[in-house]
Amino acid sequence: xxxxxxxxxxxxxxxxxxxxxxxxxxxxxxxxxxxxxxxxxxxxxxxxxxxxxxxxxxxxxxxxxxxxxxxxxxxxxxxxxxxxxxxxxxxxxxxxxxxxxxxxxxxxxxxxxxxxxxxxxxxxxxxxxxxxxxxxxxxxxxxxxxxxxxxxxxxxxxxxxxxxxxxxxxxxxxxxxxx
Numbered sequence: 001x002x003x004x005x006x007x008x009x010x011x012x013x014x015x016x017x018x019x020x021x022x023x024x025x026x027x028x029x030x031x032x033x034x035x036x037x038x039x040x041x042x043x044x045x046x047x048x049x050x051x052x053x054x055x056x057x058x059x060x061x062x063x064x065x066x067x068x069x070x071x072x073x074x075x076x077x078x079x080x081x082x083x084x085x086x087x088x089x090x091x092x093x094x095x096x097x098x099x100x101x102x103x104x105x106x107x108x109x110x111x112x113x114x115x116x117x118x119x120x121x122x123x124x125x126x127x128x129x130x131x132x133x134x135x136x137x138x139x140x141x142x143x144x145x146x147x148x149x150x151x152x153x154x155x156x157x158x159x160x161x162x163x164x165x166x167x168x169x170x171x172x173x174x175x176x177x178x179x
Contacts, residue, residue: 012045015067020047033154035147041138048151057175071135090148092117
């Protein structure tokens with residue numbers, strides 16, 4: 001909070017932190033991370049709660065909390081659904097999705113060889129909508145994708161003390177970083 005004077009940025013950070021119970025005790029091997037994004041007049045703060053298996057390098061996102069301020073909210077149900085879907089897709093990109101190659105071609109050519117988040121990977125997702133009727137509506141789709149990977153990476157750091165700086169944050173990369 002001491003790094004911004006922007007009232008809307010502070011509002012989304014405070015809303016997300018309150019809902020996520022920021023500062024409450026965590027169990028060993030778990031961590032919380034936060035990230036903030038501003039895109040096209042929309043403010044988004046996302047908090048990720050993760051568990052990291054140090055032996056395998058596997059990261060499990062347990063919860064995503066997202067506070068979203070896009071000015072005037074015209075259709076709250078559609079907005080909430082859009083944000084929820086965007087958070088899940090962004091989590092998949094952060095942890096799984098990677099185009100792979102051999103010496104001559106792409107090898108991730110179908111849904112069996114291109115990893116994506118599965119139903120079993122979906123965490124608890126909470127969205128806080130901040131309605132500002134005095135501000136014209138701004139972007140509502142993509143802004144929530146911006147802070148997701150950073151929030152997950154920060155949560156991994158909180159759990160392990162090690163920064164992961166490349167996506168996807170697949171188990172092999174996490175294991176290597178932890179070594």
